[in-house]
Amino acid sequence: MSHPLPHIAIEELLARYHGLLLDAFGVLVDKQGPLPGAVRLIDTLRAEARPWFVLTNSASRLPETMERHYREQGLAIDVDHIISSGMLLTPHFEEYSLQGARSLVLGPDNSQEYVRRAGGEVMQMDEAGEADVVVIADQAGFDLLPGMNRMLSLVLGQIDAGRAPHLVLCNPDIIYPVGPGEFGFTAGGLAAMLEAILIERYPDSAYRFHRLGKPHAPIFAEGVKRLGTDQVIMIGDQVATDIRGANDYGLDSALIGTGLGQAGLHPHAPRPTWYLPDLSA
Numbered sequence: 090m091s092h093p094l095p096h097i098a099i100e101e102l103l104a105r106y107h108g109l110l111l112d113a114f115g116v117l118v119d120k121q122g123p124l125p126g127a128v129r130l131i132d133t134l135r136a137e138a139r140p141w142f143v144l145t146n147s148a149s150r151l152p153e154t155m156e157r158h159y160r161e162q163g164l165a166i167d168v169d170h171i172i173s174s175g176m177l178l179t180p181h182f183e184e185y186s187l188q189g190a191r192s193l194v195l196g197p198d199n200s201q202e203y204v205r206r207a208g209g210e211v212m213q214m215d216e217a218g219e220a221d222v223v224v225i226a227d228q229a230g231f232d233l234l235p236g237m238n239r240m241l242s243l244v245l246g247q248i249d250a251g252r253a254p255h256l257v258l259c260n261p262d263i264i265y266p267v268g269p270g271e272f273g274f275t276a277g278g279l280a281a282m283l284e285a286i287l288i289e290r291y292p293d294s295a296y297r298f299h300r301l302g303k304p305h306a307p308i309f310a311e312g313v314k315r316l317g318t319d320q321v322i323m324i325g326d327q328v329a330t331d332i333r334g335a336n337d338y339g340l341d342s343a344l345i346g347t348g349l350g351q352a353g354l355h356p357h358a359p360r361p362t363w364y365l366p367d368l369s370a
Contacts, residue, residue: 115326126368146302148175148259149227174302224246304334
């Protein structure tokens with residue numbers, strides 16, 4: 090039998106940790122707007138000049154787009170406090186020398202702009218020819234079934250011809266909370282479908298997506314580097330991404346009881362350091 094999680098209130102958490110990494114959906118906002126305590130927390134962090142970042146797997150909106158959206162909701166989050174998985178495309182393209190690479194991008198216009206900023210040449214979905222890179226950024230912004238069929242056909246055709254494209258997944262989330270009791274598929278679910286086909290078709294191969302967002306190390310490394318402190322806590326609602334990623338990176342974590350955190354923990358799930366009911370005082 091697992092031990093119950095120690096509960097913590099937001100005030101005590103702020104007293105224990107100097108730097109905060111905050112998930113966005115399910116922690117600060119959902120589709121209905123800011124979650125309880127979110128506006129007050131952000132205002133407090135800004136007033137106290139604490140180091141903090143919103144660490145989001147979103148790659149569907151540019152940081153400046155996110156800033157406008159958050160401010161419309163009353164959240165004073167500016168671009169300097171946002172680290173998105175889409176932003177990590179730039180160092181990834183640099184690491185793998187992908188500047189100028191023809192890139193097929195699944196996602197809306199902002200996702201394509203992330204790739205352009207990283208140095209990629211964005212292909213249109215109906216273009217003939219081959220792709221050097223396939224980026225799954227988001228589940229929206231394109232006709233889903235034709236887009237997935239196009240991507241599948243391109244990837245399989247190029248692998249069979251000995252010219253496998255470089256595969257990148259910005260957002261590994263499989264689902265996200267739309268609102269109370271409502272959920273949606275995300276980019277990670279699309280990548281999981283393609284990888285299932287690749288495993289079945291090429292069982293001895295290693296054709297897999299490079300994953301940039303939570304729970305994988307690149308986004309946590311960027312967050313810790315920018316925080317400039319080792320007294321860091323990750324607050325998230327997704328055990329599989331926020332909590333597992335923080336634990337694997339050696340950070341303390343707090344599972345919040347909003348968003349997907351309402352489902353609690355199954356017996357074999359990664360255990361957070363704390364349970365935080367919500368952001369309210």
